[in-house]
Amino acid sequence: MEDYKKEFALMLAETGALFFDQGLVLKDGRPTPYFINMAMFKTGRLSRKLGSFFASMMVEKSISAKTDIILGPSYKGSAIALATSVALWEEHGIDLFYEYDRKEPKGHGEATAKKSLFVNNVFFDGCNIFVVDDVATSMATKYELLEKVEQEAIRNSIKCNVVGIGIGVDREQTGPVFDEQGHLVLGKKGPDAVAEFSEKTGIPVYSVAGIREMVNFLWEEKIPVLIKGEKRPIDLSTKEAFDSYLAVYGR
Numbered sequence: 001m002e003d004y005k006k007e008f009a010l011m012l013a014e015t016g017a018l019f020f021d022q023g024l025v026l027k028d029g030r031p032t033p034y035f036i037n038m039a040m041f042k043t044g045r046l047s048r049k050l051g052s053f054f055a056s057m058m059v060e061k062s063i064s065a066k067t068d069i070i071l072g073p074s075y076k077g078s079a080i081a082l083a084t085s086v087a088l089w090e091e092h093g094i095d096l097f098y099e100y101d102r103k104e105p106k107g108h109g110e111a112t113a114k115k116s117l118f119v120n121n122v123f124f125d126g127c128n129i130f131v132v133d134d135v136a137t138s139m140a141t142k143y144e145l146l147e148k149v150e151q152e153a154i155r156n157s158i159k160c161n162v163v164g165i166g167i168g169v170d171r172e173q174t175g176p177v178f179d180e181q182g183h184l185v186l187g188k189k190g191p192d193a194v195a196e197f198s199e200k201t202g203i204p205v206y207s208v209a210g211i212r213e214m215v216n217f218l219w220e221e222k223i224p225v226l227i228k229g230e231k232r233p234i235d236l237s238t239k240e241a242f243d244s245y246l247a248v249y250g251r
Contacts, residue, residue: 004056009214015040019226028176033241038134051083067130077133097122125158139197170207
């Protein structure tokens with residue numbers, strides 16, 4: 001496990017961004033023994049560290065060498081894109097553009113005529129774009145962002161290439177299963193939304209770290225983690241609940 005992944009795991013534990021509790025429910029309705037809230041990286045120091053983790057991942061996987069623009073979907077992704085671009089310059093001497101999208105086209109000021117869908121207006125013909133965001137579940141936000149990039153390219157008569165998607169934590173699980181009436185079916189593996197995204201778009205998805213390796217690291221090192229509102233090392237029952245959950249829903 002690379003040092004930056006270990007440090008990422010430690011920061012998730014320190015901030016309480018990773019926590020375990022009973023009664024937690026995912027957006028799709030499935031129960032989960034843990035949750036990750038990247039909004040806990042909410043100070044200058046923590047934001048800077050988060051950018052460092054993404055930057056290290058980009059360099060380690062040779063993504064930075066083929067990237068011109070780091071794009072973060074609003075709103076959480078925009079902060080990650082900025083922090084990552086700063087970290088790339090300060091730690092690796094790599095100076096890249098960063099960009100983020102608007103929720104709706106701007107119709108005043110410098111964007112009155114263009115009605116641009118993006119804030120910094122850094123796209124250029126043949127540019128290579130790397131998208132960063134906190135998590136990936138249904139990938140709906142990523143599909144929407146790709147549509148915006150395509151619209152912007154058409155509007156400006158240019159070619160834009162999305163070379164990859166980078167997320168903070170890979171939950172390493174499949175999607176939900178619904179019956180014919182649209183009711184959630186518990187205890188069954190659904191489709192892998194991340195794999196389907198890559199198959200449909202041809203765009204690879206990377207992560208700073210997977211949840212299994214981080215939880216195993218915190219468990220083995222006896223690092224205090226937020227469990228039922230209390231900071232303490234991961235106990236056996238918590239670890240077993242985590243392992244059982246991924247045995248059912250993991251990929």
